[in-house]
Amino acid sequence: MDPLVLSVNGVLHIQQGDSMVRDDPFSGPLASISPWNYTFLACLMFIITLVSITENFTVMLVTFKFKQLRQPLNYIIVNLSVADFLVSLIGGTISFLTNAQGYFFLGRWACVLEGFAVTFFGIVALWSLAILAFERFFVICRPLKNVRMGSFHAALGLLFVWTFSFIWTVPPVFGWSSYTVSKIGTTCEPNWYSSDYSDHTYIITFFTTCFILPLAVIVGSYGKLMQKLRKVSNMHGRLGNARKPDQEVARMVIVMIAAFMVGWTPYAAFSITVTICPTIHLDPRVAAVPAFFSKTATIYNPIIYVFMNKQFRKCLIQLFKGNRAALNSHLNPMSDRMPGTAESNLGQMSTITARVPVFVSPLERPEDQYSEGASTAP
Template structure:
């Protein structure tokens, strides 16, 4: 007579299996060789260490140099804060549990890690979307004379944190749950549940925390590229060989590709096991998307911050240790009020300065002046 087969979290068991031994809170999974956990512990140590170092550096440099503390950079710093917290809480717990070989910290730590990683991860995800929208807002100027200010940037941050909290706190209070993953050393939303209530949460979560931000990113960068292409054509008719769309196109492609590479595998895996909760997957294979998504905390600072020319200059000055002498190089115009070309910082500022406010094909004289100011600003020593 055939053995009766049970399915628990997608792992098949027969009555001969010792289900108790497979409890991730009491000991390592018998089906996973110890070296796998050692490898994951080393991997999480590297990812966590690099991420904490990079994102702390972003926050330190932004705090040290007031030229970087501008509305256009608020969301970039917010992205670093979210990535830092993901690594500090989720990365540290994951390193400890993999080093031990099982989730020895208990169920409370499982809920903490599941919520923290999901919450701060979605904050980072929506930060990328708001960052794309802000760039669209600055470059395309959909509201004409309305410019990005501190109040707008603060509202963007408030939206990111509030919206992310709304869609990640329900599992703590019973709408779905945070549970141990198949590998037994990390915690995540309960993708494998066959309960209808859990399915509704996962589908809602997938829509609001992946589809929507992805749509904002693609839509914003798509409109931005259309605008820059028009400006590029105008420059060509005027005999100007400078093509702003070329220098931005590469950056946009890298940003969208990074988003897709970091989050699409995890999103695809999540929706797959939600639709087919009894699917049999090797725990090590099932763990790849979740661990891979954690690498976003490493390359986000590289793409969105360290590729910023002005930030790099301030970073070099900070590590050279000559910041004390920077006050002698300050330009009297460095404290201009927000709204001037000098306040439009970041890798897009020079391009934004030379795009006409109106739909005319020729830049206005004051915008040409703004371009020169922005160019000079990038070459100046970063004021403290």
């Protein structure tokens, strides 16, 4: 009797008599997927991984080389690059190798490693974006008038990001849900497809704490920030150039929020959909798109948050020219002697923060313009 081939939830099954045998992704490629699909994914992951590792390593290297960039407000940006670098180094490399082979030949232990590493470092990066937004709100809007952002507060932000992310990504390693092979058979992720009640509770909790919350922080912080800038800009409406910086800040905020949504919303929507409807039929190639697409965030994060900043670009160019001492002297000649002045803050990479002094209310004291840690650099 010929075997009956069925496709359930996008995964090929072969029924022989009364038995149902699923393709094993640890022993060979799925029979329902043509080899060229895996070749394409391998090439895609090679490009994404190479570009991401290069970009994020460059961010870390330039920040290490130039003292003026090592400011408290930049800690979280460097942390973002570290997280993206590790996502690409571990998850990107494993994904490239497994797609090149067409199946997860590294075994179950590597599946758990990749699933945990990509999820953990990915959530670290996600929460880094949220903390970055909150820091900008804190520095510019000053909700606590007498509190200034310093190294201690920046360190607390980093401690929160890594601890909180670890708390919500390690449970599948110890039995609350699990990390399993995705439908395409070459990557591993949280078990979105289980119909078990315990797995559902984890996925809902994970979705709330690692997507809804950081998104709320980002939108809320940048929303308050834009209100502040619009209010102060209106007070300076008589100045001909008051609106231009305001519009530039608005564009940057829109880009930041859009980047967050574009990178993570498809994956979040996919995960919650298959959690609610685990029997939904999805082609494995279609199901793989959101996960692979989210990995592109490791490429454009450095571009948006770092390379678009004029100060960082100057340091980067000077690094390759090999004239770092001249740049230090030109950009930050008094930083060692005057750590509390505006000159000592020239290294801050945030475009938003760099624009803040333009909008300072005339009711505030002049010295308050610099106590917020904002740069006067254009």
